[in-house]
Every structure is written in C-alpha cells, then in structure tokens.
Amino acid sequence: MAEKYSLPPNAESLCNSMRALGYSFQAAVADVIDNSIAAGATKIELISPPIKDPDTAYLAILDNGHGMNRQELIKAMQLACKNPSQKREDNDLGRFGLGLKTASLSQCRELIVISLKNGAINIASWDLDEIKREQDWTLLLLDKEETEFQQIISQLKKYSSGTAVIWRRFDRLRTDTGFFETAFREYLSLTAEHLSLVFHRFLEGETKIPRISMELNGTRIKPKDPFIKSSLSSVQNVPIYIRQGKKPDFKDSVVVKSHTLPEQSMLTESDKKKMGLSGRTLSEDQGFYIYRRGRLIHWGGWLGLRKMTQASKLCRV
Known part of the structure; x- marks a missing residue:
C-alpha cells in the first residue's frame, strides 16, 4: 500500500518563484484594482507621500468597497484562495485568487492590507523577510495601534467600509537614494496612463459597467478613448x-x-x-x-x- 506523505512547498522558494512571473509595476497595480472593483468600490485612491528614505517609501491603493472582517481578510491573504471553476459575481475580475499576492510581492517585500468593515479595522501583512526567518507561511495579524499607517486608517474611515493595500520596501526599484524618488514618480506617472486605458470603460461610466473614479495623490485619472468615439470622423x-x-x-x-x-x-x-x-x-x-x-x-x-x-x-x- 502506498505511503502518504504531505509535502508542502518551501515558503521562501515559492515566494521568490512567484516574484519572477514578469509583472510590470503598472500591471501589478491594475491587478490590485481588479479586487477593488470586485469589492464594489466606486472610488479608488492611489496615495504615495513625499519620499524621505527609500526604505520608508510606500504606495497605498485605497478603495471604498465592502471591506473585510478578520476571517475574510485572512482568507483573502491565502494563496489561491479561490477555485478557478467556482462561479463568480458579475463584477469579479479575478480567477485564481492569486492576483493580490503575486502582483504585490512582485514589486515589494512587504504587503500590508488594512480593511474596514462594520466599524472594525483589521490588518494583515505578508513580509518576505519574516517568511525567510521562519521558513514558513507566517501571516502577520496586526493591531491598529501597532501600525505606523494611522494616516491611511484615517483616510479609510472617511468611508463606511473599504480596504487599503499598501506596498513597502521596493527592492525591485532600488537606485541610489538621490534618484529613487525620481524613478518612483516616473513609475506612478506611467501607472496613471496605464490605468486610464485599462479601466477606461469604468472611468467613463459606460452603460452596464459600474462607474468608478480614480485619483493619484488627489489628481483625477481621466479615461482614455482608444477608439475616438467622441470624434465625428470615427x-x-x-x-x-x-x-x-x-x-x-x-x-x-x-x-x-x-x-x-x-x-x-x-x-x-x-x-x-x-x-x-x-x-x-x-x-x-x-x-x-x-x-x-x-x-x-x-x-x-x-x-x-x-x-x-x-x-x-x-x-x-
């Protein structure tokens, strides 16, 4: 009789393999926004304050979707949290339950998710350095008092519910300290252009497609019109x-x-x-x-x- 042997993947090795899937920065942001749309968000904000030190630089992708309680957040942070054959809601742009994690960790070493639902703040984090130390899938569940992202929590509380996905420690974008912010701002500018095309039907509020608004540091992202529908010559x-x-x-x-x-x-x-x-x-x-x-x-x-x-x-x- 065959012997059964449980053989889970090595946590650190699998994380590094997932990071090599070939995401561009802007495509990774778009994949996170897919989750916001699936959560019923009508407003999405990209927030990145002035950078004093590359190690403290971050990008927050904040939405006013339905948010998650503690157990929902833990499930959302699990790899492959959804079966691809499972029937999805009409506004669900995901498929495998991998996008949030693989897209985020392709760009940074720390993924923090802060979610507001029913008046409660829930926070979870995947930290690649923690996974390396523990050699295990160690998800960190944080109290809101022990996170330095109090400004993001305050921003989130403007809505009745919502979620903020925060990227920090951009090891794939490392440059000399003096040039990091310039490079990072260029990435954000390219990302705004990418989002204005990829989500143009949502930004336009096209019939039967939910209308959403997007901002990058308070500046509205306007939709592209790849078919020039507004032109009489088209x-x-x-x-x-x-x-x-x-x-x-x-x-x-x-x-x-x-x-x-x-x-x-x-x-x-x-x-x-x-x-x-x-x-x-x-x-x-x-x-x-x-x-x-x-x-x-x-x-x-x-x-x-x-x-x-x-x-x-x-x-x-």
Whole structure:
C-alpha cells in the first residue's frame, strides 16, 4: 500500500518563484484594482507621500468597497484562495485568487492590507523577510495601534467600509537614494496612463459597467478613448454577437465591435492625448482590443491571424 506523505512547498522558494512571473509595476497595480472593483468600490485612491528614505517609501491603493472582517481578510491573504471553476459575481475580475499576492510581492517585500468593515479595522501583512526567518507561511495579524499607517486608517474611515493595500520596501526599484524618488514618480506617472486605458470603460461610466473614479495623490485619472468615439470622423460599425454553446439567448455572448479611426492628420492634439497616442503612430495600436467584464486585458496586434499593415492601421476590433 502506498505511503502518504504531505509535502508542502518551501515558503521562501515559492515566494521568490512567484516574484519572477514578469509583472510590470503598472500591471501589478491594475491587478490590485481588479479586487477593488470586485469589492464594489466606486472610488479608488492611489496615495504615495513625499519620499524621505527609500526604505520608508510606500504606495497605498485605497478603495471604498465592502471591506473585510478578520476571517475574510485572512482568507483573502491565502494563496489561491479561490477555485478557478467556482462561479463568480458579475463584477469579479479575478480567477485564481492569486492576483493580490503575486502582483504585490512582485514589486515589494512587504504587503500590508488594512480593511474596514462594520466599524472594525483589521490588518494583515505578508513580509518576505519574516517568511525567510521562519521558513514558513507566517501571516502577520496586526493591531491598529501597532501600525505606523494611522494616516491611511484615517483616510479609510472617511468611508463606511473599504480596504487599503499598501506596498513597502521596493527592492525591485532600488537606485541610489538621490534618484529613487525620481524613478518612483516616473513609475506612478506611467501607472496613471496605464490605468486610464485599462479601466477606461469604468472611468467613463459606460452603460452596464459600474462607474468608478480614480485619483493619484488627489489628481483625477481621466479615461482614455482608444477608439475616438467622441470624434465625428470615427466610424463605429454594428456590433456582432457570437453566441456561446446552445444557449437560446445572447446574454453571455461575446460582443465584437469594429471601429475605423480617422487618419492621423485629422486628429487634434486633444484627440491624440485622449487616445494615449503620444509618441506613437496609429499603425502601432491596430488590431484586437479584448475586454473581460469591461476591463481591457489585451490591446493591439492581430494575435497571429494577420500581419500589421498600413492598410489596416485605422482598424480596431
């Protein structure tokens, strides 16, 4: 008879492997915001105060979603906390229950989550140095009095409920102390541009998609318009509905829309800025734009179905 032997993965080794999944800084922030949207948030704030020392620099991603009690927070901090085959809510942009942890720890050594629900503050932290010391999956549960993020807690208490995800100790962004803040601010600027495109349908408040607002240090993030729908010169064709399986209705259909953009010479500077076209040509962004529940997950290129050509440079599908 076979002997059964429990063989959990080495905590430190698995954490380091997860950190090498290839997240960019802006894609990692977007994955955290997916959780905010799933939590029903209508407002999301990115907060990063002036940096005196790279070791104390942090980024807080704060939302006014439904928040978590102690047990819900512990479950959310668990790796693979959701089964991918489990039925999800319509606004849930996750799948494997890994995004919050893998995205965050790809950028920093300490992930702190502060959540407000039913008037109670709950705090949990994954600290890679603690995992290395303990050689175990040691989740830290903190009292609100022992955290230095009292300002973030005060900001959170403006809402009846919500969550703040805090990144600290950015070992992947290390530069000389004198240049760290410049590099970090550049990352935040690129992130704002990325979010304005990826979540543009949420920021616009498009029909059947929940409207959200986003701010970076108090400055509103405005939506991009990759199809220049606001331009009279842009052509939007009739949508095609591709029904899945044998369902009698089109409720869960894949919706395909095609857009023909105006020539670049006809675009105003305002159009180019709204498209996010700065420094790029129309030809570079031609092709498929794929959304999942309103969230842009792929843009540009033809996914191997055809080549990028000048003849199709104005086409977006």
